[in-house]
Amino acid sequence: MRTYVQRVGSWLCLLAGLMWSVAANADDGYRLWLKYDLIKDAGLRTAYASQAGFIQVTGRSGILASAAGELQAGLQGLLGKPVPVVSSGSKTGGIVLTVSQAVALPNAEGYQLTQQGGNVVISAKTEAGVLYGAFALLRHLQTRQPLRNLPQSSSPKVRYRMLNHWDNVNGTIERGYAGGTLWKWYELPETVDPRYRDYARANASLGINGSVLNNVNASARFMTAEYLQKVAAIANVFRAYGIRVYLSVYFPAPKVVGGLKTSDPLDPQVKAWWTDKVAEIYKLIPDFGGFLVKANSEGEPGPQDYGRTHADGANMLAEALGDHDGIVLWRSFVYKADPKGDRFKAAYEEFKPLDGQFHKKVIVQVKNGPIDFQVREPFSPLFGAMDRTPLAMEFQITQEYLGFATHSVFEAPLFKECLDSDTWQKGKGSTVAKVIDGSVGNYTLSAMAGVANTGSDRNWTGNPMGQANWYAFGRLTWDHTLASETLAREWVNMTLTTEPKAAQAITDMMLRSREIYVDYTNPLGLHHIMGYGIHYGPEPWLDRAPRPDWRHTYYHRADSIGVGFDRTASGSNALSQYKPEVQAQWNNPESCPLPYLLWFHHVAWTKKLPTGRTLWDEICTRYYTGADAVGWMQQQWAQAKPAIDPELYADVAGRLATQHREAIWWRDACVLYFQTFAKRPIPAPFRQPDRTLEDVKRLVDIYQMR
Amino acid sequence: MRTYVQRVGSWLCLLAGLMWSVAANADDGYRLWLKYDLIKDAGLRTAYASQAGFIQVTGRSGILASAAGELQAGLQGLLGKPVPVVSSGSKTGGIVLTVSQAVALPNAEGYQLTQQGGNVVISAKTEAGVLYGAFALLRHLQTRQPLRNLPQSSSPKVRYRMLNHWDNVNGTIERGYAGGTLWKWYELPETVDPRYRDYARANASLGINGSVLNNVNASARFMTAEYLQKVAAIANVFRAYGIRVYLSVYFPAPKVVGGLKTSDPLDPQVKAWWTDKVAEIYKLIPDFGGFLVKANSEGEPGPQDYGRTHADGANMLAEALGDHDGIVLWRSFVYKADPKGDRFKAAYEEFKPLDGQFHKKVIVQVKNGPIDFQVREPFSPLFGAMDRTPLAMEFQITQEYLGFATHSVFEAPLFKECLDSDTWQKGKGSTVAKVIDGSVGNYTLSAMAGVANTGSDRNWTGNPMGQANWYAFGRLTWDHTLASETLAREWVNMTLTTEPKAAQAITDMMLRSREIYVDYTNPLGLHHIMGYGIHYGPEPWLDRAPRPDWRHTYYHRADSIGVGFDRTASGSNALSQYKPEVQAQWNNPESCPLPYLLWFHHVAWTKKLPTGRTLWDEICTRYYTGADAVGWMQQQWAQAKPAIDPELYADVAGRLATQHREAIWWRDACVLYFQTFAKRPIPAPFRQPDRTLEDVKRLVDIYQMR
Incomplete structure (x- = not known):
C-alpha cells in the first residue's frame, strides 16, 4: 500500500507522463534478519547453489520440518531457485540433515556443519540442534562467507x-x-x-x-x-x-x-x-x-x-x-x-x-x-x-x-x-x-x-x-x-546491507552508540537521573517522590563540593559486597576507572582527573561531545543511504534527528542543573546553553503532563 | 515471512520432494478495502481498460496529485497494466480530472462522474471533490459495476x-x-x-x-x-x-x-x-x-x-x-x-x-x-x-x-x-x-x-x-x-471477494450479526449489564461500584415481579424528554416495540408478549437462539471459504469460534442470574445450562483479575 504512495511524491514525474511502476515492496522490517533476499553476486550464488541442490531429511518431527522448511525458503530466496526436499537418496551437491547421538558435541543442542561425501551435512544429537545448524548455515550464506569456511561446530554455553x-x-x-x-x-x-x-x-x-x-x-x-x-x-x-x-x-x-x-x-x-x-x-x-x-x-x-x-x-x-x-x-x-x-x-x-x-x-x-x-x-x-x-x-x-x-x-x-x-x-x-x-x-x-x-x-x-x-x-x-x-x-x-562501505559505516555507528548515549545522559558514572514519570528525558533535580530511592538527588548527591555517591567505607560501603580484588579496582578515587567514578565516589568539582581536566570540565566535555557525536551518527547513517532500503533509511534518519535534538536537551538540562552546585562556567570551547534551567524543566514537565 | 511458513505445514508434500513455491503474499489485511487486485474477468478488464488509457490532470496541488496517484495505482492493480498520467491532450479513452466552479453540484466537496467526449470525466468544484470522485470511480470498478452505470453525481450530506x-x-x-x-x-x-x-x-x-x-x-x-x-x-x-x-x-x-x-x-x-x-x-x-x-x-x-x-x-x-x-x-x-x-x-x-x-x-x-x-x-x-x-x-x-x-x-x-x-x-x-x-x-x-x-x-x-x-x-x-x-x-x-455466492453468504451474516449479538447479550431492551472492569463479558449481578450508575442492578432492576427500568411517568419519566409522538410509541408497555421494551418498562416475568411467550420465556428464547445463531454465522463464513484468502479466512473463523463460546457464556450468565428472580424453568426446547451461576461468575472474575 505504501509503495506507490511514496512514488506519487514527485509530481513533476507524473506530469511528464511517466509510467507508473509497481516497485518491489518497501522493506517494512517485518522479516528482521531473516531476509533471504537474492544474492546479487552471480558467481557467489553459483558457488552456493552447487552445494544446495536438495535438502535431505529423515524423520518427520515438527522441529525437523521447521529446519527443512527454513532452509528451503531461505535458499530459494538467496539463490533464486527452488530447492527440493527429499527423504533419502545418495546424491551429492545437497544439504543433509541428520540427528545422531554419535555426533561429537558436548551438548544436546549443539550442531556440526561439515562437508562429507560431496554434501553439506548438518548434524546434531537432537532435532533442535539441527534447527540451530540450519540457521547457522543460512547465516553463513546471508553474511556471504565462503563455503570453504565450513566445517563449523558450535554448542550453547548457557542452557x-x-x-x-x-x-x-x-x-x-x-x-x-x-x-x-x-x-x-x-x-x-x-x-x-x-x-x-x-x-x-x-x-x-x-x-x-x-x-x-x-x-x-x-x-x-x-x-x-x-x-x-x-x-x-x-x-x-x-x-x-x-x-x-x-x-x-x-x-x-x-x-x-x-x-x-x-x-x-x-x-x-x-x-x-x-x-x-x-x-x-x-x-x-x-x-x-x-x-x-x-x-x-x-x-x-x-x-x-x-x-x-x-x-x-x-x-x-x-x-x-x-x-x-x-x-x-x-x-x-x-x-x-x-x-x-x-x-x-x-x-x-x-x-x-x-x-x-x-x-x-x-x-x-x-x-x-x-x-x-x-x-x-x-x-x-x-x-x-x-x-x-x-x-x-x-x-x-x-x-x-x-x-x-x-x-x-x-x-x-x-x-x-x-x-x-x-x-x-x-x-x-x-x-x-x-x-x-x-x-x-x-x-x-x-x-x-x-x-x-x-x-x-x-x-x-x-x-x-x-x-x-x-x-x-x-x-x-x-x-x-x-x-x-x-x-x-x-x-x-x-538486515540492512552487505555493501562493505555502508556496512562498515553502520557498524562503526553502532559500536560507538552506547558510549555516546552514556556521555550525553550519564557520564562518568552518574546514574538514575532520568525523568520520573518517563524514564526518558533528564530530571536530575527530582527530589520529591513517594520513596527516597526514587528521588534522583539520592543518587547523584550533588552539593557545592562535588557530585557522586560515596559507596566506599566512608560512605554506604556497598563496595564491601564485592571480592577484595574488585574493591581494589574501584575503592580508590584516584585509580577508579572513570566510567564508574561517580558510582562509588563523591568527587570534588575541582578534582583533576587523569584526562587532565577537572571533574566539572570533564562532565561538561562529556555532555557536549556526546550530544555532538549524535551528529556524527547521523553522518554515518547518511553515508550508508545508497545501500539501504529507502523507507527503512528514512525511518532511522528521522529517529536520529530526534535523538540529536533530545541529546542536546539532556546536555542542557544536566549541565545547567549541576552548574547550580558547581558554580563554574562551561569550559571552552563549549558555550553556555542558550536556554535556561527553567526552560529545560518545562520541557521535561511537558513529557510528564497528564 | 509468514507465507512460506504456512506452506511448510504439509510435511508429506515436502517428503515427496515437491518444489518450494513462492506464493503471493498472504493477505494481512493492511490494504483494507483499497485492494486493487487484478480483475480476473478478462472481458470486464478490457471493457474497463478501454476507458482507462490515461489519466489527465491539470493543476498540481497535493490533493489532485493524490487523486491521480490513487487512480494510477488502482487502475494498474485492477487492470494489470500501467496507466500514464498526462497533463494535457485531446485524446479519448482516458480519465480526465477537472476542478471547475461551473460543475452543477450543491456542495464544494461533491463530485460528478460523467462520460464526455470519449473520456470519463471526474469533475468537482474543489480538488477534494475530485479526490472523492476518483475513489468513487475506483469503487465502481472494485465492485465490478458496468461503466454504463455512469454518470453519477454525489455530494456529502454532512459537512x-x-x-x-x-x-x-x-x-x-x-x-x-x-x-x-x-x-x-x-x-x-x-x-x-x-x-x-x-x-x-x-x-x-x-x-x-x-x-x-x-x-x-x-x-x-x-x-x-x-x-x-x-x-x-x-x-x-x-x-x-x-x-x-x-x-x-x-x-x-x-x-x-x-x-x-x-x-x-x-x-x-x-x-x-x-x-x-x-x-x-x-x-x-x-x-x-x-x-x-x-x-x-x-x-x-x-x-x-x-x-x-x-x-x-x-x-x-x-x-x-x-x-x-x-x-x-x-x-x-x-x-x-x-x-x-x-x-x-x-x-x-x-x-x-x-x-x-x-x-x-x-x-x-x-x-x-x-x-x-x-x-x-x-x-x-x-x-x-x-x-x-x-x-x-x-x-x-x-x-x-x-x-x-x-x-x-x-x-x-x-x-x-x-x-x-x-x-x-x-x-x-x-x-x-x-x-x-x-x-x-x-x-x-x-x-x-x-x-x-x-x-x-x-x-x-x-x-x-x-x-x-x-x-x-x-x-x-x-x-x-x-x-x-x-x-x-x-x-x-x-475487501474479501467478488464471488457472488460467497459475497452473499458473508453479507447475510453481517446483516444479521448485530441482532444476534443483541439477543445473546441484551435482548428486549436490557442494557448496561456487561462486566464492570471489562465491558466485554456479562455481569448483570453487579451491585457494587463507586457510583450508583455504574451498578448494573441500577439498570435492569430485576426483582421477583419482573425486570426493566420504568422510565414512564410512573417511573423516572425520562420518556417525557421526547416529543409526544415519540412518547406515544414507547410509553405503553402493550405497544412498545420489543427491542425497546425493557428500556422503558418494568415488565412482569409472566407478562404475555406479542410473540405469544411470557417475558421470561421470551428472554430465554432470545439468549438461546442468539447463542445458537453464532453457529449459523460460522456456517455462513465456512461457505465462503473457497473464495477467501486462507489467512484471512482462518483469522475470522478463529474469532467466530471464540464468539460462539462466549455467546454461550453470556447466555448462561444471564439466564442463570435472572432465573434467581424469575424462579422459573428454562422453557423447552432449551435446556438448563450445565454449569451454575457460580461457575459463570468465576469466569467473569478471571477476566477481571489483576
Whole structure:
C-alpha cells in the first residue's frame, strides 16, 4: 500500500507522463534478519547453489520440518531457485540433515556443519540442534562467507536462553515501546496469530529456547484453566522451533485463583494446590519451561508476607514441579525504601544469607547491575557472592533507560562489559559470564534472560535499530564470547546491507552508540537521573517522590563540593559486597576507572582527573561531545543511504534527528542543573546553553503532563 | 515471512520432494478495502481498460496529485497494466480530472462522474471533490459495476465527517482493541510513519474529512509548542487527502500549560491565552479543524468548576477561534452520580436549558443514545429537543460493548436504526439523520463523528470484520441514506471477494450479526449489564461500584415481579424528554416495540408478549437462539471459504469460534442470574445450562483479575 504512495511524491514525474511502476515492496522490517533476499553476486550464488541442490531429511518431527522448511525458503530466496526436499537418496551437491547421538558435541543442542561425501551435512544429537545448524548455515550464506569456511561446530554455553516479556493481560507492555503485546489473549486459543510462528523462527535463529510470556508483575489469570488454554495454543506453535513457554507467577495465586485462605509457601494446602496446578499445566503443555517470580519487590506480594524467605517461596514452587522438566527463576530485584540505606546493597543483603538454601531446580535471576538497568552499572555484587546458587543473568533489551524506541543504542557493548567483568568469585577469571554459564560453580543449570523489546509494531521493535539488540542478546545467550563487532556486522549484513562501505559505516555507528548515549545522559558514572514519570528525558533535580530511592538527588548527591555517591567505607560501603580484588579496582578515587567514578565516589568539582581536566570540565566535555557525536551518527547513517532500503533509511534518519535534538536537551538540562552546585562556567570551547534551567524543566514537565 | 511458513505445514508434500513455491503474499489485511487486485474477468478488464488509457490532470496541488496517484495505482492493480498520467491532450479513452466552479453540484466537496467526449470525466468544484470522485470511480470498478452505470453525481450530506481517536499520549487507546496508537508521539515530528498516509487514503476513500487525534480525556500536552509540532507533522500528511486534524482539549490547559491562576472561561487572561494559542496553532497548521471538548464529565474538569456553563466554556473557545475556519465540538456526555436519578435524563437536563446560547461555531456532540454506546439504545432525546443548536452525532465504531475485536458485529444496522429514528423535532420526518445533517434546523454546520476502531495492528482493526464498521461509518457520514446491505456488499466485494455466492453468504451474516449479538447479550431492551472492569463479558449481578450508575442492578432492576427500568411517568419519566409522538410509541408497555421494551418498562416475568411467550420465556428464547445463531454465522463464513484468502479466512473463523463460546457464556450468565428472580424453568426446547451461576461468575472474575 505504501509503495506507490511514496512514488506519487514527485509530481513533476507524473506530469511528464511517466509510467507508473509497481516497485518491489518497501522493506517494512517485518522479516528482521531473516531476509533471504537474492544474492546479487552471480558467481557467489553459483558457488552456493552447487552445494544446495536438495535438502535431505529423515524423520518427520515438527522441529525437523521447521529446519527443512527454513532452509528451503531461505535458499530459494538467496539463490533464486527452488530447492527440493527429499527423504533419502545418495546424491551429492545437497544439504543433509541428520540427528545422531554419535555426533561429537558436548551438548544436546549443539550442531556440526561439515562437508562429507560431496554434501553439506548438518548434524546434531537432537532435532533442535539441527534447527540451530540450519540457521547457522543460512547465516553463513546471508553474511556471504565462503563455503570453504565450513566445517563449523558450535554448542550453547548457557542452557536456558530466554526472553522475558513484561506484557500485561490488557494488551500493554510495561516498558514496551513498539506497540501493544504480541499475545492476543482475548482471541486465544481459537485464533492463533501467524506472527507467533515468525516470532519463534526469529528466536530460534539466534538460539533462544524459552519465552516468559507475561509480565513479572504478574496477573493471576495465567494460573486459571481459561488462560492456560490460551498459553497452550502459543506453546503449540513454539514447539516446532524448540521454544518452551514459561509463566510469571503471581505469588498469591492459591488465594486469588484457588480460593484458599492463605498463600503461605509452607502451608500444606498451598503446596498441594501448586502441585495440582503444575500437573494441570504439564497436561496441557508437556514441554512447559517453568516459573519466573518477582516476589516482595516493589509492592508485589511474596513469601515474606507470611514470615517466610525467598528460598521458602522458590523451593515450594520447585518441589511442586516435581519430576517435570521445569525450573524456577526467582528474581533478586528487591529493595526497601530506606532513606538512610543504599539501594545498591539491597539484593545482596536479602539474598546472600540464603545462599545454599535453594532447591536444585531454582535459579536466582539477577539484573546485570545493582540498581536497575541504568545506562552503565557495575556488575551486581551477587554475581561474585553466591557460591552455592546458580544465577541467571537478567539484561534489559527494551530501552527503558536508553531512549525508548527513538534513540539508537546498540547494547552489545553494555552486555559484554558486564559479562566480561571479573567477579573473582573463585579467583581470577571468574567472569560474570562464567558465573552464569555454570562453569565457575560447575552447575548444569544456567540461564540468561533478556527483557524483550518486541511489540506489535510491524517491524517488531519500533526503532529498526532495536532489532540489533534482540539479535545481539540472543546470539550472546548462545555464545557470550562473541564480540560486539561480530554481532553488529552480522546483523547489519543480514538486515540492512552487505555493501562493505555502508556496512562498515553502520557498524562503526553502532559500536560507538552506547558510549555516546552514556556521555550525553550519564557520564562518568552518574546514574538514575532520568525523568520520573518517563524514564526518558533528564530530571536530575527530582527530589520529591513517594520513596527516597526514587528521588534522583539520592543518587547523584550533588552539593557545592562535588557530585557522586560515596559507596566506599566512608560512605554506604556497598563496595564491601564485592571480592577484595574488585574493591581494589574501584575503592580508590584516584585509580577508579572513570566510567564508574561517580558510582562509588563523591568527587570534588575541582578534582583533576587523569584526562587532565577537572571533574566539572570533564562532565561538561562529556555532555557536549556526546550530544555532538549524535551528529556524527547521523553522518554515518547518511553515508550508508545508497545501500539501504529507502523507507527503512528514512525511518532511522528521522529517529536520529530526534535523538540529536533530545541529546542536546539532556546536555542542557544536566549541565545547567549541576552548574547550580558547581558554580563554574562551561569550559571552552563549549558555550553556555542558550536556554535556561527553567526552560529545560518545562520541557521535561511537558513529557510528564497528564 | 509468514507465507512460506504456512506452506511448510504439509510435511508429506515436502517428503515427496515437491518444489518450494513462492506464493503471493498472504493477505494481512493492511490494504483494507483499497485492494486493487487484478480483475480476473478478462472481458470486464478490457471493457474497463478501454476507458482507462490515461489519466489527465491539470493543476498540481497535493490533493489532485493524490487523486491521480490513487487512480494510477488502482487502475494498474485492477487492470494489470500501467496507466500514464498526462497533463494535457485531446485524446479519448482516458480519465480526465477537472476542478471547475461551473460543475452543477450543491456542495464544494461533491463530485460528478460523467462520460464526455470519449473520456470519463471526474469533475468537482474543489480538488477534494475530485479526490472523492476518483475513489468513487475506483469503487465502481472494485465492485465490478458496468461503466454504463455512469454518470453519477454525489455530494456529502454532512459537512464535518470525522473520526474521534481516544488515543492517549502513552501509546494506549481507551477502548482500543487493535494494538497501540497509530500516532507515534515520541518519534514525531522527525519520523513520519508512512502509515499516516495510508490512514488518510482509507478515510478519504470514504469521504471522511477530519480526525481528532487525541482522547477526549485529553492530555494537556497537545496545547504545548512541543506537541503542536508533532501534530503539524501529521497534518502535513493528511492535507493531501483533504483530512483536517482536530484536537481534544484539556480544559485547564491555561493553568497547566499557560501557568495562569485560573482556567475560568470568562477570565480575560484565559480568553487571551486561548486566542494566542489558536494563533499559534493556525500558524503551524493553517487548515486546523478545531477543538473537541469533554468537560465536567466523568471527573474531567470544565467550566462548571468556575460556576460557568457548558455554553460559557464552548463559546469562549469559539471566540478564540475568531476568523479561523475552525469549530468547537462540545460533548453532551455528562451525568452526575445520583442513586435516585436516572442517568438517561442527565444530558438533556444539562443541555436543554442551554439551547440557543451557543456561539455559531459550536456544535454540541451527542452520543447516539442516552446512556453509553450500548448494544441498542433509543436515540438520545437531545436530538429532538435542541431546536436552536446544531448537533453532531457521536457513534462508537470501536466495539467497547460489542465484544471488543473478537465478536463480529456489523454496526451499520445500529447506526441506521438511530439515524432513521424520527425525533418529531419539527414534525414528522425530523429523523435523527436530518437533525444532524442540518436540514431540520437549516444549519450549515453539521457533523458526524465515530470513535475509531483503528490501532497499530497490521490489519488496523484487530478483527478483519471490524474494517467493515469503519467503512460503513465513513460512507454514512457522506450519505446517511445508504442501506446497510449496500454498505456490507460494497465492503465485502472490495475487501474479501467478488464471488457472488460467497459475497452473499458473508453479507447475510453481517446483516444479521448485530441482532444476534443483541439477543445473546441484551435482548428486549436490557442494557448496561456487561462486566464492570471489562465491558466485554456479562455481569448483570453487579451491585457494587463507586457510583450508583455504574451498578448494573441500577439498570435492569430485576426483582421477583419482573425486570426493566420504568422510565414512564410512573417511573423516572425520562420518556417525557421526547416529543409526544415519540412518547406515544414507547410509553405503553402493550405497544412498545420489543427491542425497546425493557428500556422503558418494568415488565412482569409472566407478562404475555406479542410473540405469544411470557417475558421470561421470551428472554430465554432470545439468549438461546442468539447463542445458537453464532453457529449459523460460522456456517455462513465456512461457505465462503473457497473464495477467501486462507489467512484471512482462518483469522475470522478463529474469532467466530471464540464468539460462539462466549455467546454461550453470556447466555448462561444471564439466564442463570435472572432465573434467581424469575424462579422459573428454562422453557423447552432449551435446556438448563450445565454449569451454575457460580461457575459463570468465576469466569467473569478471571477476566477481571489483576
